[in-house]
Amino acid sequence: MEMSLPVPRPGAALEPAELHRRCDPGQFAFATTAELQDFDAVLGQARAESAIEFGVGMRCEGYNLFAMGPEGTGRHTIVRRHLERQASALEAACDWCYVFNFDTPHKPRALRLPAGRALAFRAAMERLVEELGAAIPAAFETDEYRNRRREIEAELGERQEQAIAGLGERAKAQGIALIRTPGGFGFGPMGKETVMSPEEFRELPPAEQKRYEELVSRFQEEMAGLLHEMPKWRREALHKLRSLNRDVTRAALNSLIEELKAEYRALPQVQEYLARVQEDMLDHAEAFRHTKDGEPPLFFGLPLPQPEPPEPPLRRYAVNVLIEHAQARGAPVIYEDNPGHDALVGRIEHVSQMGALVTDFTLIKAGALHRANGGYLVLDALKLLTQPYAWDALKRALRSREIRTESLGRSLGLISTVSLEPEPIPLEVKVVLVGERLLYYLLHAYDPEFPGLFKVAADFEEDMPRGAGNDLLYARVIATFARSEGLRPLERAAVACVIDQQSRDTGDAEKVSASMQALVDLLRESDYWARAAGAETIGAQHVRRAIEAQIGRSDRIRQRLLEDVLRGSRLIDTSGERVAQVNGLAVVQLGDFAFGTPHRITARVRLGSGRVVDIERESELGGPIHSKGVLILSGFLAGRYAANKPLSLAASLVFEQSYGGIEGDSASSAELYALLSALADAPVRQSLAVTGSVNQHGDIQAIGGANEKIEGFFDLCRSRGLTGEQGVLIPESNVKNLMLRQDVVDAVAQGRFAVYPVRTADEGIALLTGLPADAINARVERRLTDFAERARTFAAEAKKSPWRARPPHK
Amino acid sequence: MRVRRIVAALHPQAGAPADLDAIVELARSMDAELLGLFIEDIALLHFAALPFAREVCAASAVRREVDVAAMERSMRNRAEELRGELAAALGADPLPWSFRIARGTMSQQLLAACAGQPGPTLILPPGSDADDEPQVLALAELNEARLRQLLESGKPILVLAS
Numbered sequence: 001m002e003m004s005l006p007v008p009r010p011g012a013a014l015e016p017a018e019l020h021r022r023c024d025p026g027q028f029a030f031a032t033t034a035e036l037q038d039f040d041a042v043l044g045q046a047r048a049e050s051a052i053e054f055g056v057g058m059r060c061e062g063y064n065l066f067a068m069g070p071e072g073t074g075r076h077t078i079v080r081r082h083l084e085r086q087a088s089a090l091e092a093a094c095d096w097c098y099v100f101n102f103d104t105p106h107k108p109r110a111l112r113l114p115a116g117r118a119l120a121f122r123a124a125m126e127r128l129v130e131e132l133g134a135a136i137p138a139a140f141e142t143d144e145y146r147n148r149r150r151e152i153e154a155e156l157g158e159r160q161e162q163a164i165a166g167l168g169e170r171a172k173a174q175g176i177a178l179i180r181t182p183g184g185f186g187f188g189p190m191g192k193e194t195v196m197s198p199e200e201f202r203e204l205p206p207a208e209q210k211r212y213e214e215l216v217s218r219f220q221e222e223m224a225g226l227l228h229e230m231p232k233w234r235r236e237a238l239h240k241l242r243s244l245n246r247d248v249t250r251a252a253l254n255s256l257i258e259e260l261k262a263e264y265r266a267l268p269q270v271q272e273y274l275a276r277v278q279e280d281m282l283d284h285a286e287a288f289r290h291t292k293d294g295e296p297p298l299f300f301g302l303p304l305p306q307p308e309p310p311e312p313p314l315r316r317y318a319v320n321v322l323i324e325h326a327q328a329r330g331a332p333v334i335y336e337d338n339p340g341h342d343a344l345v346g347r348i349e350h351v352s353q354m355g356a357l358v359t360d361f362t363l364i365k366a367g368a369l370h371r372a373n374g375g376y377l378v379l380d381a382l383k384l385l386t387q388p389y390a391w392d393a394l395k396r397a398l399r400s401r402e403i404r405t406e407s408l409g410r411s412l413g414l415i416s417t418v419s420l421e422p423e424p425i426p427l428e429v430k431v432v433l434v435g436e437r438l439l440y441y442l443l444h445a446y447d448p449e450f451p452g453l454f455k456v457a458a459d460f461e462e463d464m465p466r467g468a469g470n471d472l473l474y475a476r477v478i479a480t481f482a483r484s485e486g487l488r489p490l491e492r493a494a495v496a497c498v499i500d501q502q503s504r505d506t507g508d509a510e511k512v513s514a515s516m517q518a519l520v521d522l523l524r525e526s527d528y529w530a531r532a533a534g535a536e537t538i539g540a541q542h543v544r545r546a547i548e549a550q551i552g553r554s555d556r557i558r559q560r561l562l563e564d565v566l567r568g569s570r571l572i573d574t575s576g577e578r579v580a581q582v583n584g585l586a587v588v589q590l591g592d593f594a595f596g597t598p599h600r601i602t603a604r605v606r607l608g609s610g611r612v613v614d615i616e617r618e619s620e621l622g623g624p625i626h627s628k629g630v631l632i633l634s635g636f637l638a639g640r641y642a643a644n645k646p647l648s649l650a651a652s653l654v655f656e657q658s659y660g661g662i663e664g665d666s667a668s669s670a671e672l673y674a675l676l677s678a679l680a681d682a683p684v685r686q687s688l689a690v691t692g693s694v695n696q697h698g699d700i701q702a703i704g705g706a707n708e709k710i711e712g713f714f715d716l717c718r719s720r721g722l723t724g725e726q727g728v729l730i731p732e733s734n735v736k737n738l739m740l741r742q743d744v745v746d747a748v749a750q751g752r753f754a755v756y757p758v759r760t761a762d763e764g765i766a767l768l769t770g771l772p773a774d775a776i777n778a779r780v781e782r783r784l785t786d787f788a789e790r791a792r793t794f795a796a797e798a799k800k801s802p803w804r805a806r807p808p809h810k
Numbered sequence: 811m812r813v814r815r816i817v818a819a820l821h822p823q824a825g826a827p828a829d830l831d832a833i834v835e836l837a838r839s840m841d842a843e844l845l846g847l848f849i850e851d852i853a854l855l856h857f858a859a860l861p862f863a864r865e866v867c868a869a870s871a872v873r874r875e876v877d878v879a880a881m882e883r884s885m886r887n888r889a890e891e892l893r894g895e896l897a898a899a900l901g902a903d904p905l906p907w908s909f910r911i912a913r914g915t916m917s918q919q920l921l922a923a924c925a926g927q928p929g930p931t932l933i934l935p936p937g938s939d940a941d942d943e944p945q946v947l948a949l950a951e952l953n954e955a956r957l958r959q960l961l962e963s964g965k966p967i968l969v970l971a972s
Contacts, residue, residue, distance in 0.1 A: 179857050180823035181876070182884040184868035188857045198859035213862045220864050220873050227871035 012767065013727065013754035019740045021509035023471055023496040025540075032537050033479035034489035042078050043477055044464025044514045052082045055456030056376075056430065062455050064398065065432040066381070068440040069460025072517025075434045076335070076378070079458075083333045083376040083432065090331035093374025095324040096425055097121065098361045100316040102276045108320075108361030110423040111269055116326040121270070122319040124260055125277075129288075129317050132281065135252040136288040145248050149241065156237040163226050171219045176212070178219075185223050187216045249285035253278060277317060287313030320362045322346075322425075323370045331375030336368035339379045340387040344368050344394055346405040348420050364422050369394075369403045372429050381435025381443075394431065398453050403427050463511040466503060474499055474512060481520050482538075487527040493540035498522060501547055504739040507707060522546055554593035558712075561588075561597050566719055570657050572598045574717050574726060577683035580604065582768065584655065584670035585691040585713060585728070586662070587705035594705060596712025598689050600656040601667060603674035607787050607794075608650020610638065612675070615654040622662045629665030633672050635696040636761070641777070641784045648791035649784060651675055665693040666703035669729075672761055673768050680779035682769040687723065688756075689713040690764065692731040698761035702733040707740055714744050714753055722747055727754030729764055813842045813968070814929030819920055820848045821936045822888040830892075830899040832940040837905055842932070844907040846896045848889040849919045854881055917958040924952060924969050933967040944968040 030036055042049055048067065055065040067075045095118030097111045113121055139145065164185070168178035177190040188195035189204075189212040201209065257278050264270040281288075325332065336343055346367035350357035368377055384390050389408060397403055402424035410419050433454065440457060443450040464470065475495045482490060490498065501522060502513040513519070523538075525546035530538040564570040572583060584601040587594055614630040616622030622630075630653060638647045653671045655662055670690040677684045691709045692700040703709075710728045717726040735757050747753040758764045762773030769776060818833045837844040857863055858881035864873045893909045900907060912919040916935075924931050927949070934940055944966035947956070952969055960967050 177853075179853055181854060181857070181865050181881070182822045182888050183865050185866045186857050186863065186876070188860050188863065191856075194853040195857045195860075197856045201860060216862060216864070220866055223866045224871040224873060227866065227868060 013756050014735065014738075014748070016745050016749040018735060019738050019745045019748060019755060020500075020742070021466070021503070021739065023466075023499040023503070025493045025496040027471065028475060028492040028495065030475070030492055032489035032491050033475065033482050033495060036476050036479035038480045038483065039473060039476035040480075042074065042081075043470070043473055044461055045074070045078060048075075048458040048460045049078065049082070051456055051458035052079060052432075055432075055458065056082055056086045058456070061401070062452050064430055064454045065456045065458055066440050066443075066454045067432060067434045067458045067460065068437045070436070070462050070515065072515040073460045073462060074514070074516040075458075075460050077516070078460075079378055079432050079434060080333065080335070083378065086331075087333045087375050088330040090375070092116070092325045092328040092330060093323075093332055095119075095326075096322045096366075096370065096373070098320040098322055098364050098422055099273055100318075100361055101423075102280050102316075105316075105360075106420050108364065108420055108422045109273070110322075110425050111273060111319075113267065113270070115328060116324065118319075118321040118324040119326055121264070122321050124263070125317055125319045128256055128260060129314055131256055132253060132288050133314075135256065136249055136285050139248045139252040140245075140285075140289060142248075145244070148244055152237050152240050152244065156233060159233055160230055163229075164223075167219065167222055167226060171215075174215050174219075176215050176219055184227075187219045187223070189216075245285055246282045249282050253281055257281075280316070284313065284316075315360065315362065318362050320364055322364065322366045323373070332372050333376045333378070334368055334372040335378040337380075337383075338387075339368065339384045339390050339394075341389045341393050341408050342367065344390055345397060345403055346370055348405060348407050348422070359420060361420065361422065364405055364420065367403070367405070369397055369427060369429060370425065372431075373403070373425065373427055374429070376430050376432060378432045378434065381433040381439045384433065385439065395449050395453060397427055398429075398431065399449070400424075401427050461514050463506040463508065463513050466499075466510055466512050470512070471496075471499055474502075477516075478519070478523065481516075481523055482527075485520065485524060485527075487523055488530050488536065488538050490523070490526070490538040490543075491540065494526065494538045494543045497540040497543040498526070500739065501543070504707065507704065507739075508737050509739050510736055522550075525549065551593065554591065555595065557588070557590055558595040558597070562715060562719065565598070565716055572600055572716065573686035574713075574720055575723065576686050578686060579681055579683050580674050580678035581686070582670045582674045582677070582684050583686060583689035583713065584667040585689050585709035586655075586667070587708050587712075594708050596705060596707075596709035598713050598716060599658060599667070601653065601670050601674050602656055603651055603653050603671065603678045605649060605651045605675065605678045605783075607648055607790055610634070610642075610647035610649055611651075612637070613650070613652040615652055616658070616662050621658065621660070623664070625665050626662050626667075629668030629693055630671060632665075632668060632694065632696055633675060636672065636694065636698055637675070637784075639696055640698065641781045642788065645785065645788040646791060647784065648787040649679075651678070664703075666691050666705075666709075668692075669694040669700050669731075669758075669761065669764060672698075673765055676761075676765050676776060676780055677769065679783045680769075680776045681783075682765075682771055682776055682779065684768045685725070685770065687717075687725040688727055688729060688768055690729045690768070692729065692734070692758060692764075694761055700731045700733075700758045700760060700764060702731050702737075706730050706734040706737050710738075710755060711741055711744055714747065717753065718743075718747070722752040724752050726752075727756055729756045729758045729767060732757035732759045812929070813840045813932045815843045815845065815927060815931045816840070816934060817845045817847050817920065817923050817931060818934045819916060819936050820846055820889075820892050821851060821916065822848070822854065822885045823851075823936070829940065830895050833934060834896070834899040834903070834905070836932075836934075836940045837907070838903065840932075841905075844900075844905060845923065846892065846907070846909040847919060847923055848892055848909070848911045849916050850882075850885045850889075850911060850913040851916065852914050854885070855913075857881075916961060917954045920961075921952065921954055921957055924949065927969075927971065929971050931969045933969065935961050935964055935966070938964050938966055940966065942966055946970065 048069070052065060052067065055063055067079050069075055092115035095113040095115055097113065097118050098108045099111055101107050101109045171178050171187060172190065175190050176187050177195045179186045179188060179195055189201060191197060191200055257274060261271060261274050264274065344367045347365050348359055349363040349365060350359045351363065384394065404424045405422050407419055437459070478490060478495055478498055482488070498519070499512060502519060503509060503511060505513040505515065505518060522543070526538045526543045529545040529549070530542040533542065535542065561570070565572045580603045582601045584599045585596050586599050587596050612630055612634045614622055614627055617627045617630065637649065653674065669692040672694050673684060673690060691703055691706065693703055694700055710730065713728050744753065748755065756767055758767070765776050766773045816833070816837045834844065855878055858876050858878045863876050865876045866873050889911050896907070896909060912922070920933055924933070932944060942965050945960050945963065946968045948970045
């Protein structure tokens with residue numbers, strides 16, 4: 001039987017002023033933000049700033065930073081600002097070059113030069129090579145060189161000819177002729193002028209023939225011995241020629257390279273390199289002499305042996321400027337947006353030659369660690385961790401304090417093409433990782449190297465306290481962004497509206513959001529609507545329009561859910577009373593939009609073993625926190641109503657028409673009210689909705705999303721028509737979180753809607769049933785006592801004649 | 811006086827390759843007909859026909875047996891090489907030229923090449939420097955013994971027409 005319940009005492013409901021803490025535009029002395037000065041400091045991040053300052057200032061190993069906090073709180077901006085300030089006070093970092101290693105060509109050498117000198121050094125080396133390209137050929141074109149070379153060639157020729165002629169003379173003395181054949185030399189018996197004809201030879205006596213044969217054989221052996229000697233003579237001559245070439249080259253080279261050495265006197269590493277260049281150029285003067293392709297220089301008709309480098313001859317004297325800081329003021333601050341393995345440690349490129357991939361030291365390219373060496377490197381933690389092998393490479397570099405450029409394919413053994421092992425470059429860098437808190441805690445827990453490498457955590461706040469002073473500072477932040485983004489100035493009412501919205505985003509009337517990204521987005525969108533309206537300044541109406549448009553773009557699902565209720569598909573009552581049925585409230589988060597929606601919660605009770613069944617849990621639709629909330633109800637019931645007797649209750653609780661997952665304990669008070677209503681057989685007002693969790697003592701505890709939940713029920717009630725009896729029960733401890741929409745506040749002010757703060761379950765059940773809590777508690781206790789007695793009776797009967805022992809009917 | 815004809819004597823021996831570019835340049839400058847005369851030296855064939863003929867290889871100092879067929883083959887190959895090189899040195903030059911192979915002694919074959927020529931002939935012995943001052947004699951004075959004597963100096967020989 002339905003009966004009309006008294007409306008809850010109006011004094012128990014919250015006043016409109018308690019539902020929304022408005023930022024008062026009257027507190028601002030400015031008309032628009034154009035009058036405000038920029039605010040360069042960071043608002044509300046004192047802890048993070050202090051940590052960054054400490055981390056940046058500590059020059060010890062391992063004091064790298066992890067700037068953690070939610071997206072949009074200005075982590076990158078703040079970190080960069082601090083780093084740039086610190087970096088500007090430091091000296092510019094050194095330049096680094098890779099040069100050819102004359103001892104082991106596949107291990108290019110790294111040269112450190114003072115900031116800004118690498119390019120000049122490269123140009124000086126290019127000039128040296130260019131000048132030698134003219135000076136060396138000129139030196140080899142001189143008559144002096146040609147004469148000395150001819151002398152050496154002639155000396156060798158004469159030596160060979162004389163040796164052969166001498167042998168020919170001795171043979172001739174023995175009657176043997178020396179003859180030059182197409183392939184070499186031959187000996188035969190001498191006839192009238194030259195070799196005897198075969199006919200003449202056959203006419204000789206056998207003994208004579210035999211003698212000639214032996215003599216010929218002997219001279220052949222001598223000739224072979226002579227020919228064996230000739231390569232040695234040729235080597236001696238080549239040695240003389242090489243010595244001559246070195247002398248000539250040295251004369252051309254020395255003045256030029258000594259000049260260069262003097263220029264770099266203060267840099268021993270460069271001095272040493274130039275000495276090696278000098279030595280190498282003496283041996284490779286041919287490279288400067290522009291011989292035709294495929295035509296090696298000849299010596300006595302034979303090609304001269306040349307040291308053939310695999311790379312183009314003069315490329316070995318090139319200087320690969322890996323990193324230079326000619327224009328730098330202070331130490332580098334680098335942000336690498338795509339922190340892959342190669343982007344961090346550099347890469348070794350290859351070029352295709354005749355179908356093969358080849359490389360040399362000029363193809364080594366710098367990575368972010370090279371660019372940041374001597375300064376600071378900022379990386380996004382998530383991007384870094386999602387790039388294969390990048391995290392390992394960064395840790396390796398920080399641990400070993402050197403940058404080892406190595407092809408990833410090669411280090412993994414995937415590619416076996418010709419590659420390089422460049423000399424590692426000493427690393428002195430401070431790395432700042434920017435990421436979510438979860439990443440920091442996961443890395444701390446699971447990566448043993450992480451705590452040692454990232455010793456400083458800068459924890460960014462999501463919000464900051466509100467107050468008159470902070471509101472003005474916040475207004476200056478808004479003014480700064482409006483200017484830097486090229487937006488219209490905001491009127492002070494608009495500023496107040498923005499602050500209200502930023503406070504609403506935190507879900508706390510005493511806080512304001514530190515999410516600068518959300519703030520900038522709201523300002524930009526407000527500016528859009530101001531422009532659309534042809535306004536010169538951004539007014540409060542434009543900010544409100546921007547907020548409404550943001551919601552309007554995202555609330556399709558909310559509208560569909562509301563429509564389902566209004567059309568009767570989802571059963572939610574907003575009037576009347578019913579036993580064991582309570583309107584609970586849930587928050588749905590879709591992307592960055594959250595909204596509240598009512599759910600019908602029902603309870604059934606019967607005699608049982610003291611268990612409250614959570615149907616959501618049994619059907620695996622409820623999460624562990626929700627189950628915990630339901631289990632607490634058993635504790636509350638047993639503790640309050642059945643302290644001295646068994647709790648002989650079986651109850652079931654369900655979110656009706658819920659087909660997705662339910663998580664959280666914010667509905668546990670609603671579930672308790674449904675149970676108490678069922679046990680007391682007391683109807684519950686359906687014009688009220690409930691949120692709040694409950695503990696074992698029956699205290700109502702704070703929950704999240706209070707604003708969205710109240711507005712969710714309000715929207716439904718308004719759609720059906722506000723009666724003045726409708727309202728929401730919230731935990732009293734959530735009152736400070738209330739930043740409700742203006743239409744809700746207006747409805748409360750007009751007495752058409754109410755929000756009730758509740759401290760205990762007794763207060764809540766009294767509001768819902770219209771009966772004093774004591775009356776409800778007495779009914780519940782009676783019902784439970786009845787269940788306990790019935791249970792005892794059943795148990796006694798069962799003991800007397802246990803049904804299991806009965807013989808079967810025949 | 812204009813040299814009508816240049817006879818470049820070419821032989822199959824190893825070492826001291828003929829400077830064909832210089833020879834061609836000389837012929838071009840004199841606007842003379844060029845004859846490349848490759849002489850298959852009879853002495854080489856006699857040597858190869860000996861029962862114990864061995865060649866000591868200039869490059870490797872290895873001794874290897876030779877016979878007449880191998881020697882002829884070797885000389886043919888060398889002649890072909892020289893013909894190709896001469897053609898390459900001449901290129902597309904319209905200079906009248908020819909290449910001939912003759913067997914015998916150097917002096918005999920050069921004498922035969924000069925005989926009956928109407929104008930002056932310049933003989934370039936193997937390995938001679940084309941720019942050297944030539945030894946001059948009249949065709950009527952030319953005989954084998956004289957020619958052999960002149961060839962020994964290794965200098966060009968200018969044979970004037972009678």
